[in-house]
Amino acid sequence: MDGKGFWVMFWEVFSSTVQGVWTGFAWPHAVLVITVIIVYKFKDELSTAISRLNKVGPVEFIHPPVPLDASAKAVLGAGVDEVAEQPVSGLKGIPLPPVAFPYTLSVSASNLDTEIAGLSREEQLPYLKERLAFCRVLYDFETLYIGIYGGQIELLNYLNQKTFNLAPRLELEGLWNSHKAKFHGQLDVWTLDNYMNFLTFNNLVSTGSAGYTLTTKGKEFLMWMIQTSKSPLKPW
Structure with missing residues (x-):
């Protein structure tokens, strides 16, 4: 050959x-x-992110100086380098994580300057607070949707149709056994408690002596899915 x-x-x-x-x-x-x-x-990027971890429980991230390109400096104004290099020991609130879109972020910041230019100091705080809260809720729901399973969405919809949005544990155990049987192999080691932990931890469902109840946040999450055309069809 x-x-x-x-x-x-x-x-x-x-x-x-x-x-x-x-x-x-x-x-x-x-x-x-x-x-x-x-x-x-992405080992280099992950290494950089881990190196910024300050402590765990709760987690805090140091906000290091981030070099800005010319376009970002032009939008944010003069003296941005001096501000970025200041120590963060006295920093209050939650710093932003490193972003991969500094230009778009700077454009958005410039747009905010234009929006609040005509507002008084008393009007600016509620205006910005309302929009920050809105963005946080959207981020929370988007993150939840990425991590949620299809069967968990079915459980939310099931509770949404129940009287008082409540179902006894025994009733959900029957639904769980039927769902588990559909995914023999993938869910063999799972229990109902394992499966419900994601929903209860994220305050989509509450649990008590009477059973499981869909929370207000859970209802709003389902409404958000409808408004944003999110498919309920996901694995497991």
Whole structure:
């Protein structure tokens, strides 16, 4: 066999082996592999983010000076370098994390300057506070939607249709067993409590002696999904 024929055969064996291993992975294993690849590819960025971790419980992040490009400096004004280099020991509130969109952020800041220019000092605070709260709620709901499972959305909708938005635990255990049976292999080690933890921890559902109750936040999350055309069809 010549050299060219050897490499052709090698590639066929290699590619078929990789395909067989990959298709043989269950969903959690595939996620693990993808996660490892992402961590490897962005290891420098992750290392930088971790180095900014100040403490855990609660978590605090130091807000380091971030070099700005010429366009950002032009929008934010003169003296921005001096401000960025000031120590953060006396910083109050929650600092922003490092962002990958400094130009767009600076444009938005400039737009805010224009919006509040005609407001009095007394009007500016409620104006900005209302919009900051709105953005935080949107961020919270977007983050919840990324992490929520399809079955958990079904549970929220189920509770939303119940009287007083309440269902006894025994009733949900029956629904859970039926749902778990649909995903044999993926949910074998899960319990109802494991599955409900995401909903209760994020205050979408409350639990008590009477059972599980859909919270006001849970109702508003469902309404937000409808308003933003979010699909309830998600894995598991």
